[in-house]
Amino acid sequence: MSAVDKIKNAIWVFIKYFSVVFFAFVALLPVVSCVITAFKTDEEYQMTNVMTPPESWLNFQNFIDAFQKANMGRAFLNSFIVVVFVVGGSVLVGSMLAYVLNRFKFPGNGLIRSLFLFATLLPGIAMQVSTYQLMYKIGFINHLYGYIILMMGTDVISIYIFIQFFENISVSLDESAYMDGASYFTIFFKILFPLLKPAIVTCMILKGVGVYNEYYSAQLYLQDKKLQTVAMSLYTFTGPLGSKYNLICAGVLISLTPALIIFILFQKQIYSGLTAGAVKG
Numbered sequence: 001m002s003a004v005d006k007i008k009n010a011i012w013v014f015i016k017y018f019s020v021v022f023f024a025f026v027a028l029l030p031v032v033s034c035v036i037t038a039f040k041t042d043e044e045y046q047m048t049n050v051m052t053p054p055e056s057w058l059n060f061q062n063f064i065d066a067f068q069k070a071n072m073g074r075a076f077l078n079s080f081i082v083v084v085f086v087v088g089g090s091v092l093v094g095s096m097l098a099y100v101l102n103r104f105k106f107p108g109n110g111l112i113r114s115l116f117l118f119a120t121l122l123p124g125i126a127m128q129v130s131t132y133q134l135m136y137k138i139g140f141i142n143h144l145y146g147y148i149i150l151m152m153g154t155d156v157i158s159i160y161i162f163i164q165f166f167e168n169i170s171v172s173l174d175e176s177a178y179m180d181g182a183s184y185f186t187i188f189f190k191i192l193f194p195l196l197k198p199a200i201v202t203c204m205i206l207k208g209v210g211v212y213n214e215y216y217s218a219q220l221y222l223q224d225k226k227l228q229t230v231a232m233s234l235y236t237f238t239g240p241l242g243s244k245y246n247l248i249c250a251g252v253l254i255s256l257t258p259a260l261i262i263f264i265l266f267q268k269q270i271y272s273g274l275t276a277g278a279v280k281g
Contacts, residue, residue, distance in 0.1 A: 038062055038249040045246045062250035066237070070251055074226065075233040076258070079212060082148055082229065086211050087204050089152040094203065095196060098162030099188050103174060113163075116156045128220070135221060142224045150221065151211055158203040165199040166192070212259070230255045 037045060039054040039062065066072065101109060131150075132141075140146025169192060177187045215231040222228060234251045237244040 034249045034252055037246050038253050040246050042244070042246065062246050063254060066247045066251040067254060069247070070233040070236040071225070071228070072230065072233050072251065072254060075228050075230045078144065078222075078227055079229045079231075081144060082151070083208055083211050085148045086151045087208050089148070090155040090158050090207050091200055091203055093152065094155060094158035095162045095193065095200070096188065098159050098166055099192065101159075102163050102166040103171070116159060120156045125216070132220065141221055142227060144222070144227060147218065147221050147227075150217065151214070155203075155207055158207060161199050161203055162196065165196055169195055209259075 033050045036051060036053060039057055039059050040048070041054075041059065041061075044052075044054055101113060135141055135146060135150065138146075140149065173191055174187050177191055178184075182190070212229075213231055214229070215235075218229045218232050219235075222232070234248060234255065237247045237251070
């Protein structure tokens with residue numbers, strides 16, 4: 001290897017490692033500043049900059065105040081109910097729709113797929129006027145079940161993920177089971193659905209994270225404070241006279257705790273589901 005090639009190789013290695021370190025720094029900087037701010041008192045936050053460490057790392061009063069004043073216990077319960085039902089319903093409905101669209105050829109099959117694709121191209125906020133009017137007329141405003149049904153009905157990505165998986169499952173499995181006397185429901189739930197575990201994990205992650213972090217729709221359709229979710233509770237400390245960012249950061253760290261625990265406990269299943277989804281797709 002010539003000296004020029006060695007210099008090029010060294011420059012390329014430097015660029016790769018520098019880019020990794022730089023983007024890791026950019027990604028971690030907000031988290032670090034949030035952790036530092038969460039432990040500061042009101043006086044410390046007003047008198048110091050964002051990256052100045054607090055005088056005491058054992059000051060948990062902000063976390064207690066954030067949890068109590070924002071009623072985060074109730075918000076966690078509401079978010080848990082919403083996430084469980086929305087994720088479960090989205091997986092079930094999405095997989096069944098994908099099964100019908102992939103396995104059965106009928107007039108309008110391609111049109112339905114095109115309409116689903118067209119729906120993903122429309123910005124959700126552009127349809128909120130008509131959606132809100134519909135939700136209001138059928139009495140779904142300020143009800144968790146109405147919000148759950150709304151969030152279940154806006155998941156087109158899961159349908160396409162399941163369709164891609166069905167295309168990699170041989171139709172001979174369906175035909176063999178059908179010739180043995182199995183119904184379509186038996187074929188789906190007993191034979192095909194267990195084979196969709198990687199797709200199910202992928203859809204659960206995408207949908208669960210999206211619903212847990214959703215603020216706009218929750219604020220619009222769950223106006224009662226008793227129905228607020230975790231994302232809504234974090235806005236308790238904002239107002240026209242200023243925002244208490246030390247309490248907000250404490251609330252953010254509290255809201256991250258359940259997701260962090262779930263990731264630590266099920267990281268093997270999460271990684272296997274995502275990698276299998278990448279191969280299948």
